[in-house]
Amino acid sequence: MLVLMLVGSGMAQELRCNISVSGQQIQGANRNVFQTMQADLYEFMNNRKWTDHVYSMDERIECSIYIRLTEQLSSNEFKGSIQVQLRRPIFNSDYETPLLNIKDNDFHVEYVEYQSMEFNETSNRDNLTNLMAYYAYIILGMDYDSFSPNGGTEYFQKAQQIVNNSQNVRYAGWKAYESERNRYWLVENLLNKSYAPFRDCTYQYHRMGLDKMHEQIEEGRAAVAESLRSIQKVFRSRPSLYILQIFFDAKSDELVNIFSKSYPDERNRVMTILNEVDPSNGSKYERINKAAEEF
Template sequence: MRKLLFLILVILSVANVKSQELQCNIQVVSQQIQGTNKQVFRTMQTAVYEFINNRSWTDHVYDQDEKIECNILINLTDQISSDEFKGTMQIQARRPVFNSSFNTVLLNFKDNDIHFKYAEYQALDYNESNTPTSLTALLAFYANIIVGLDYDSFALEGGTPYFTKAEAIVNKMQNAKYPGWKSFESKSNRYWLIENILNNSYRPVRECIYRYHRLGLDKMSDKLTDGRSEIAESLRLLQKAHRAKPGSFILQIFFDAKADELVKIFTESFNDEKKRAYNILSDIDPANLNKYKKILE
């Protein structure tokens, strides 16, 4: 009986390990906060790590080598009280490119306005049905954004269920006193990030994410020219979104992740394709114009 119980526990343990989707490196930095108990920041880092990495964010089974690699850097700049903090959060996520050793960046975003409460050794509990705390709301929001982008890169609008969960978190935080959740506070915060992702006007951006990754990058190891051509065509979808609503937040998010990669991809292309890519990129992302000029060199 004991052997049977032990076997059941082992099987459940293995299943649980496989179901966790994120492999996230967590770093909490507090150099700007002087004269305080540094132990709270170490326990915070551990709590955030366990919350992100030990929780199942989908109903799907992930093997260890399928986990989504990401980094979250929490840079605390102010301690309002013993359990209240302000700062910034840098979120990066990437996914492997099929049949290669290359990882492509899906998200590279800095949230400049995080504000939350955390008490030393506090357990970070989370239930989708309840209103989250200021910290678990932040973490669950970005976990769902990361998972959603990963799914979007493998299937057309495949990330919708997870983006919907992120939107639900934003809705629950509308009465929160902490910033970043409301439309009137900024045009580049959590509210507008998920609003843009789910806005029908920007559906071409999500189609681009799918075609760029699944039909473009994932094919380049076997059919370099065809894969690169698909990426070039996917840029037209971004141009369509840009013409509908110039200067959108979601396009900024895309190019913060992809500008350098696009330069590398098209630098090796033939002249006509280089020119087409450059013309589109310089039109819709003038902030990175100096980078894109390298495509034509």
């Protein structure tokens, strides 16, 4: 694996995005093309200016993108999957909380080695750069939402514009009818006012909850518990919503850690909500009660 790090100081772009491209499943391929793609994508994500804001090196958003190529359809055309992970530092702590951990199996792109990567904001002329820009804006939106109420709206709207620009392309992942859990529905869910409590949860969980736990652990934990009521509200309006899966894919383990040392009443309230809204992880949440018995 090729590891790329940015060296420098002073002002910086918004993202510190680690990129990994693997083509091990493709037999007889030119391995150099995967390393070149990785280097080009690293440059595209980390050296592009995505917002109008000024960032210092220490403020850059930590994220990772793992691309696994499984098919080579022609010399320049590839299929595979892309996994996007986003982490956020917690105030006065060395802990980083996961905000996003999503796997997209509709990675279908063309890549020409040594050709410059161009992203057009008004059309999808290159599915690779549009796909990467889409996830850059999702990353930004999720991060901004965790620091201020609905702070990520501008970036979710930019991601939605990429979706709109991609309605006539031949590549999967952009259209509503293809699946209920794809790029179209992710940003639709995030911007749909019917599901606004989800974004309320993002802010309360992180800014009012985790960020306060270093000084006021009980108050911070209570805010996290209260934020789950917003998730419950969204679940009751539409249980199969994609963003609910996104939330629990990122947060289920963390929730176990947070509430394993909770008070009985609070623990029971949280367990009731979690067992309702995320039954697939019910056995995992049982660890909350088991840990409490041992505590």
